């Protein structure tokens with residue numbers, strides 16, 4: 001049976017305007033009270049699917065996106081655009097869509113179709129500063145509602161990297177009887193002090209933008225400079241010193257003179273850029289074109305909140321209760337989510353587990369750029 005609902009297929013409204021929906025679908029999850037007490041009278045969960053759900057409803061695989069990711073994991077007949085894990089998902093690929101019914105939900109609080117700060121409140125204006133604090137656990141509860149709606153009786157697997165890995169781990173701890181296997185890539189059991197610190201700098205970059213207006217900026221200019229600065233800080237942590245050095249070194253950007261400048265009011269202002277500065281400017285501009293600053297804050301704070309042990313007697317106690325089969329992986333050069341943090345999960349889960357290393361000189365983003373290295377383990381360990 002195919003339980004993919006056909007309702008609301010079309011363009012999706014978000015703060016960034018109307019964008020083509022492709023294969024995007026939406027589900028009205030109803031009212032929702034968030035873990036820290038906030039409440040929304042109606043929550044929409046946007047998602048894409050691949051493959052067909054079987055009669056038993058137990059061949060489902062959930063793929064969870066990272067911080068700025070979306071539902072478009074891979075191309076499909078209805079949306080041929082290349083996705084962010086194109087090599088892992090599709091017919092004959094490690095997550096074989098001729099066997100598995102794959103669901104990729106957009107996280108609540110974001111800006112890719114699920115309800116977020118840029119969505120309209122009942123008064124017709126964007127939620128903005130009124131949008132509730134979201135946790136990874138909130139997202140998992142809403143994803144469970146979506147799966148129930150679709151007729152999924154058991155998740156064969158849930159996989160994700162970085163914030164997607166946090167969601168996968170939270171799934172295994174929150175719904176142990178519902179999850180058969182899970183894959184956590186480039187993510188630990190709880191956000192570390194350093195991850196919180198980098199996250200805070202990004203959030204403050206946006207909040208301190210003169211256009212932020214407490215989060216209610218939708219009628220005027222958006223805090224794009226702040227979002228761009230947040231992306232620069234984040235992107236540096238997603239890559240390595242070695243990659244940046246090899247790729248850009250101290251080279252100037254084209255004909256620009258990084259040591260040159262113009263005289264402004266008696267003060268010297270440097271205008272020429274190094275290549276690496278131009279690269280970060282480009283990364284910042286790309287994100288400001290596709291992401292809502294409030295959504296960035298909401299998801300960054302959700303990731304900061306990540307702690308699988310919260311309310312469960314701590315990380316060790318929480319992981320001891322997990323019964324699903326794990327696949328743990330880390331990028332060998334990741335300087336944000338260190339392989340040791342994946343090893344901690346492996347050590348605390350029941351049974352013997354190893355951490356599979358993705359080899360990449362890129363760092364954290366290696367779980368996206370070199371994901372194909374996990375293909376064989378995904379098939380074997382997760383039984384896909």
Ligand SMILES: CC(=O)SCCNC(=O)CCNC(=O)[C@H](O)C(C)(C)COP(=O)(O)OP(=O)(O)OC[C@H]1O[C@@H](n2cnc3c(N)ncnc32)[C@H](O)[C@@H]1OP(=O)(O)O
Pocket residue numbers: 065066068069070084253275276278279280282283286290365368369
């Ligand atoms: C439209 C959407 O909805 S996208 C939503 C999906 N997004 C996600 O899932 C987020 C996860 N993805 C990512 O974070 C990234 O895409 C990654 C990590 C997978 C790859 O990162 P990329 O930015 O593509 O790779 P990379 O670091 O090589 O940067 C390439 C870009 O830098 C540009 N660049 C390289 N050198 C320079 C320079 N000196 N000056 C300026 N720009 C430069 C390239 O021209 C290229 O630009 P383009 O992306 O506009 O084509």
Ligand SMILES: N[C@@H](CCO)C(=O)O
Pocket residue numbers: 066067068069161162163238364365
């Ligand atoms: N670069 C990715 C990974 C973050 O963990 C993103 O923007 O989502």
